[in-house]
Amino acid sequence: MNDKIRVLQVVPSLRSGGAERMMMHLAEGLDHSSYGVSIVSLGAREGSDLEQLAEESGVEVQYLGKKPGFDPMMFARFGRVLREERPDVVHIHLNALLYAAPPALVRNTPVIVYTAHNFPELLIPHRLRTFYRTCFHHGVTPVSIAASLSPALRMEFGVDALPLIRNGIPVDDFRHPQMSRLSWRRRAGFGEDDFLFVCAARFSPQKNHDLLLRAFAADPLVSLHSHLLLAGDGVLRRPLERLAEQLDIASRVHFLGNRNDMPNLLNACDAFVLSSTQEANPLCVMEAMSAGLPVIATAVGGVPELLWPGIHGLLIEPESQDAFTQAMSKMMIDSEFRRECSVRAAERAVRKFDVRHMAGAYDALYRRLLAARRTPVFEEPQCLTQSGSRI
Numbered sequence: 001m002n003d004k005i006r007v008l009q010v011v012p013s014l015r016s017g018g019a020e021r022m023m024m025h026l027a028e029g030l031d032h033s034s035y036g037v038s039i040v041s042l043g044a045r046e047g048s049d050l051e052q053l054a055e056e057s058g059v060e061v062q063y064l065g066k067k068p069g070f071d072p073m074m075f076a077r078f079g080r081v082l083r084e085e086r087p088d089v090v091h092i093h094l095n096a097l098l099y100a101a102p103p104a105l106v107r108n109t110p111v112i113v114y115t116a117h118n119f120p121e122l123l124i125p126h127r128l129r130t131f132y133r134t135c136f137h138h139g140v141t142p143v144s145i146a147a148s149l150s151p152a153l154r155m156e157f158g159v160d161a162l163p164l165i166r167n168g169i170p171v172d173d174f175r176h177p178q179m180s181r182l183s184w185r186r187r188a189g190f191g192e193d194d195f196l197f198v199c200a201a202r203f204s205p206q207k208n209h210d211l212l213l214r215a216f217a218a219d220p221l222v223s224l225h226s227h228l229l230l231a232g233d234g235v236l237r238r239p240l241e242r243l244a245e246q247l248d249i250a251s252r253v254h255f256l257g258n259r260n261d262m263p264n265l266l267n268a269c270d271a272f273v274l275s276s277t278q279e280a281n282p283l284c285v286m287e288a289m290s291a292g293l294p295v296i297a298t299a300v301g302g303v304p305e306l307l308w309p310g311i312h313g314l315l316i317e318p319e320s321q322d323a324f325t326q327a328m329s330k331m332m333i334d335s336e337f338r339r340e341c342s343v344r345a346a347e348r349a350v351r352k353f354d355v356r357h358m359a360g361a362y363d364a365l366y367r368r369l370l371a372a373r374r375t376p377v378f379e380e381p382q383c384l385t386q387s388g389s390r391i
Contacts, residue, residue, distance in 0.1 A: 004036040005366060008087040010078075010100045013043035014050040014061070016258045017202065018283045019093050019117040022145075022167045022358075024050055026091075027059050029168070029359035040081055042066040042074060042096055049260040066099075079103035089113065089366050092140075098128065101135045111369040112140045113362075115165075118280050119149060119301070120156035122206065133158050141369060145281040146302030163365055166305075167281045168358030171349050174290035177263040184268035195226035195332055198269040198293075200262065200284040201276070203234030208298075208319075210243065212275040215324035217247040222328050224252075228273075231256045231265060266291035271331045271338065277318055279303050290349040294341030296327045306353075312345040 007030065009023050027037045038060040045051060045063045054061045064077045078100055082090075089111040090104045097114055104112050114135070116123060124132050136142050136157045143163045144150040154162055177184075182192055190196060197216070201207040209230065216228050230240075230253065237255060244253040259265055266272070272288035274297040281302040288295055289306070295313035297303050298320075309315040314327040331338055 005034060005089065005370070006085065006087045007035055007037045007089040007091060007366070008040055008081070008085060009037065010040045010090060010092045010096045011042070012066075012094050012096050013046065014039075014041050014048050014054065015046065016049055018167075019115075020050055021169075021283055022115075022117070023091075023093050024053060024057075024059075025167075025169055025355045026359060026362060027054075028057055028170075029355040030363060031359075034363075038062070038085065040064065040078065040100075042078075042099055049258065052260075071099075074099040075103055079107065082107050082109065088370060091115070091362075093117065094123075095125075097132065097135060097140075101140055105135070105139055110373050111366060113143060113365065113369070114140050115143045115145065116149065116153050116280075117145060119152055119278060122278065124156070129156070132156075141365075143365070146305055148302050148305065149280050165358060165361040165365065166302075167283055167286065167353075168355035169283055169286050169290065169353055171286075171290045171354045174263045174266060174287050175292075175346065175350075177267040177291075179261075179264040179268075181268045184264050188268070190227065190268075195271075196229055196269040197226055197271050197273050197328065198229040198231065198266065198288075199273045199275075200231040200259075200266075200287070201274060202232045203230075203236040203240060205236070206276055206278055207232075208275045208277050209236065209240050211319065211321055211324065212273060213240065213243050213247060213249065213253065215275070215321050215328060216253070217249045218321065218325040219329050222325065222332060223249050226252070226328075226332060228253045229256055229265070229269065230254065231259045231262070233258050262287060263291065266293060269293060271296060271328075272313075273324075273328065274298065274303070275316075275324060276300055276303075281305070286349060286353040289345035290353060292342045292346040294331060294338050294345060296324070296331060298324075307345065307348070311341070312348060313341050 009027050011020055011023055030037055041063050044065045066074050082103055090109050091113045092100045093115055136159050142157055143165050144153050145167050150162055217223050244250045266288055272293040272295045276298055279301040285306050295307050298318040299315040300318050307313050316323045316327055
């Protein structure tokens with residue numbers, strides 16, 4: 001037990017998002033005979049699906065109760081966690097770097113890893129750019145999740161060596177859902193022959209649902225003979241609901257909210273759609289392909305690294321509403337093309353996307369960095385008693 005590698009995964013919160021789900025997949029996917037993995041959420045417990053999943057999987061989670069905005073108390077709280085846990089590896093995600101990196105560096109944590117889940121302009125507030133670069137030059141190892149992301153990260157972070165480890169998912173969960181396609185449809189109020197497009201993405205400007213709704217509405221063949229299911233939530237939900245009403249497609253567009261049954265939902269649908277203006281290595285595309293869904297997506301960021309046009313689905317130029325409409329129409333009408341894409345998408349998912357590949361790559365990275373144990377970067381402050389002796 002004592003010779004296990006102790007890993008702390010650190011996230012801002014356990015809300016349902018791609019980075020948080022990737023972190024949970026990694027926490028579960030590492031070999032637990034070699035690793036002791038726990039999670040630190042800087043935020044408070046919120047009752048999310050991911051929090052429940054962590055409890056069910058037996059992964060220990062500590063919630064530090066961060067207040068909104070800048071909370072300087074987080075440095076001391078996380079430092080206390082480090083003193084108690086004495087991890088070998090601190091693996092940081094998203095903007096948790098601000099609060100987790102300084103205490104980890106001060107305590108000379110053997111290995112500190114940071115996974116960059118997005119492009120720098122979406123990931124790093126301008127005022128923190130110098131801080132991020134300083135971290136990556138003084139002991140924090142950044143990791144890219146997509147080849148298309150790496151050049152921008154190298155330039156932004158000023159680093160030459162940048163490991164590339166693509167995300168992974170539990171593919172079998174999506175290949176073998178707990179509910180049959182027909183059962184899910186009946187429960188949700190859809191017929192066996194209804195054509196269902198599905199998109200799983202938070203309602204934010206980056207995901208560009210506006211284009212998706214307009215593309216869906218543009219061709220009566222599509223909007224009158226299919227349904228568009230939108231899984232997710234976010235600040236733009238109400239404006240998008242109003243847009244669906246204005247486009248007269250509200251009866252065919254279904255806002256499902258955040259879901260904890262994605263394997264069942266995806267397997268009940270016919271095609272996956274994603275209209276983002278920017279993506280790194282989206283889990284939602286991997287999940288859809290694992291479920292055997294052909295994908296229609298904008299060719300942005302790391303998306304073309306996941307699927308090939310005409311083989312696993314269709315790639316569309318970003319912001320091209322007409323092309324997106326035509327792609328949706330083709331996917332509906334051409335059942336043979338759809339079937340072939342479905343088979344090949346599922347085959348590619350098994351070969352490339354399984355969480356074991358990602359966990360194996362991080363295992364190798366952790367071990368390589370531990371073997372090279374960095375020298376102390378900062379001397380940990382020591383307190384003095386009134387007599388002048390060190391504590």
